[in-house]
Amino acid sequence: MTEKILITGGAGFIGSNLVELLSKNSHKYTILDVRSNVNYSRNLVNPKDYIQGDVRDKALLKSILLKEKFRGIIHLAAISRVISGEKDPKRCKSVNIEGLRALLDTISNTKHKPWFIFTSNREVYGNSKVLPVKESYPLKPINTYGQAKVIGEKIVKEYSLKSNSCGRLFHKNHLEEWMNTSSYCPVCKSKL
Numbered sequence: 001m002t003e004k005i006l007i008t009g010g011a012g013f014i015g016s017n018l019v020e021l022l023s024k025n026s027h028k029y030t031i032l033d034v035r036s037n038v039n040y041s042r043n044l045v046n047p048k049d050y051i052q053g054d055v056r057d058k059a060l061l062k063s064i065l066l067k068e069k070f071r072g073i074i075h076l077a078a079i080s081r082v083i084s085g086e087k088d089p090k091r092c093k094s095v096n097i098e099g100l101r102a103l104l105d106t107i108s109n110t111k112h113k114p115w116f117i118f119t120s121n122r123e124v125y126g127n128s129k130v131l132p133v134k135e136s137y138p139l140k141p142i143n144t145y146g147q148a149k150v151i152g153e154k155i156v157k158e159y160s161l162k163s164n165s166c167g168r169l170f171h172k173n174h175l176e177e178w179m180n181t182s183s184y185c186p187v188c189k190s191k192l
Contacts, residue, residue, distance in 0.1 A: 004028040006070040006114070008055050008103065009077030011035045011045075014119065018074065019045060032064065033077065055099035061106040069112040075103060076119055078148075085145035096148035097155070104159045113163065118156040120149045 005022065009015045010031030022029050032051045053060045055077040078096045079085055085092035100118070107113065123146035125133045141147045 004030055004068060004070050006030050006032060006064070006068075006073045008032045008073070008075045008099075009080075011050075012076060012080065014080075015076045018076070030064075030068065030070070056095065056102050058102050058106055061103060062109075065106055065110050065112070070114045072115040072117065073103070073107070074117045074119070075100065079145065080121075082123060082143050082145045085148065086143060089144040092144050093148050096145070097151050100152050100155055104155065108159070108163055116156070116159075118152060120153055121146070124149045124153065 005027060007015055007018060007022075007029050010019055010029070011033035012035075015031065015033070019029060019031065028049075030049045030051065031045060032053055032055065034052065034054050036052050051060075051064060055061070055075075077099055079088075079092040085096075104116075107116065122128075122133050123143060124139045124141050125137050126140035126142040126146065128137060128140075130137075139150050139153075141150050
């Protein structure tokens with residue numbers, strides 16, 4: 001098993017910050033992202049560790065997971081702007097829901113089962129009157145992006161129970177906080 005972590009959506013805002021954090025802590029990673037214009041100038045991403053592709057592409061996912069047995073997967077790939085989700089709800093649901101399903105289905109059909117982290121967002125809570133929002137608050141999404149994230153959370157919970165695999169949900173601020181303080185998966189205790 002490799003020591004690498006696969007980061008889907010690793011060239012986005014959260015992904016690039018996560019890559020920087022992982023680099024500072026000497027973690028190895030591979031990025032899967034649809035973007036072709038990745039900035040390698042910060043010397044954080046080696047071009048050989050960057051795969052341009054769509055998380056909905058099961059054939060690509062299968063080839064990636066068969067080629068390298070990743071220790072873990074952090075799934076960030078998404079249509080991540082509320083306005084983008086409202087302008088093109090079909091695409092938002094396709095990438096955010098079907099992309100997640102494609103990834104989990106592919107993992108389920110491989111022998112190696114890496115730990116899995118799915119990031120969600122405060123949009124799942126809608127317009128909460130209490131800030132900061134706590135993860136225990138009820139889910140009340142008011143837009144397509146938030147709705148897709150709620151569905152994603154349910155899919156990950158079902159996957160974890162069905163496959164007896166580690167699937168963990170994090171909201172953006174909790175993921176960053178956890179990555180700064182821990183080197184172990186909080187669910188299965190695998191070393192990150």
